[in-house]
Amino acid sequence: MTVPARVSGGLIVWLAVSLVGLLDGSGPPMHPGLARLLVAVVGVAGLLVAAWPAAARPAAVVGGLAALQIAGYALVASRDWFNFAGAGGASYSAAGAGSLRAFAVAAAALAVLVVCLLAYWLAPGAGPAGEPFRPHRAWVVLAGGVFAALPVLLGAWSGAALSVVGQVAMWWSIPWGLxxxxxxxxxxxxxRRAAAGGVAGSVMLTTLWFAVAYPGVA
Incomplete structure (x- = not known):
C-alpha cells in the first residue's frame, strides 16, 4: 500500500468524524435514522483503506456509496428545515442556520466520495492478473431502471408530490442505481461484489428503518 493510499484512508476517517460533529446537535432530526450508521460505514471503510491493502478497493466502493447516500439525505434536509419552521413554529432564522448545516453535511459527504474515488485509484491492482473486464449489461440495465423508475413508482404508490419524488431519488435511487x-x-x-453488497445492505437497513419509523405505513 502506497503512502498516498494510506493518507486517503486517514482522510476518510477524519471526514467521518467531522460528519458526526455536523450531525450531532442539529435537531430537529432532519436526517433519517440511518445517517449515523452510514457515517460509521464510512469510518470503517477509511480504516480498511488505510490498514488493509487487499480490502482497499472494495472498502472505497462501499464508503463512496454510503457517502453518496448521506449527501442525498443532507440535501433533502436542507429543504426540510424550512418546512419545519413553517409547521413547527420555529423561527426562519433557525431554519436558515439548520439548512446551512445540512449543506455542510452534504459538502463533507461529497468530499468523502471524492476521496473514496481517489483511494480506489491509488489502491493496489484492480484484480488478479489477466482477469478479463466484461461488463455485465443486465446490471447496468437494472441500474437504469432503479435510477429512473423507483422514484416515480414510489411517488405514485404514495400519492406524493413531485418534491417527494425528488427526495426518493436523492435518498435511494441515485446511490442504489450507481x-x-x-x-x-x-x-x-x-x-463488483462490494458494490452489490453495499446496495443490498443499504436496501435491507432502509427497509428495517422504514418499518420501525413508520409502522402504520409498512
Missing part, C-alpha cells in the same frame, strides 16, 4: 451499475461495470470482481 451501486448496481458498479456491480456490473467495475473491473475488479471484489469491487
Amino acid at each position: 451501486g448496481i451499475a458498479g456491480a456490473g461495470a467495475l473491473p475488479s470482481r471484489a469491487a
Whole structure:
C-alpha cells in the first residue's frame, strides 16, 4: 500500500468524524435514522483503506456509496428545515442556520466520495492478473431502471408530490442505481461484489428503518 493510499484512508476517517460533529446537535432530526450508521460505514471503510491493502478497493466502493447516500439525505434536509419552521413554529432564522448545516453535511459527504474515488485509484491492482473486464449489461440495465423508475413508482404508490419524488431519488435511487451499475461495470470482481453488497445492505437497513419509523405505513 502506497503512502498516498494510506493518507486517503486517514482522510476518510477524519471526514467521518467531522460528519458526526455536523450531525450531532442539529435537531430537529432532519436526517433519517440511518445517517449515523452510514457515517460509521464510512469510518470503517477509511480504516480498511488505510490498514488493509487487499480490502482497499472494495472498502472505497462501499464508503463512496454510503457517502453518496448521506449527501442525498443532507440535501433533502436542507429543504426540510424550512418546512419545519413553517409547521413547527420555529423561527426562519433557525431554519436558515439548520439548512446551512445540512449543506455542510452534504459538502463533507461529497468530499468523502471524492476521496473514496481517489483511494480506489491509488489502491493496489484492480484484480488478479489477466482477469478479463466484461461488463455485465443486465446490471447496468437494472441500474437504469432503479435510477429512473423507483422514484416515480414510489411517488405514485404514495400519492406524493413531485418534491417527494425528488427526495426518493436523492435518498435511494441515485446511490442504489450507481451501486448496481458498479456491480456490473467495475473491473475488479471484489469491487463488483462490494458494490452489490453495499446496495443490498443499504436496501435491507432502509427497509428495517422504514418499518420501525413508520409502522402504520409498512
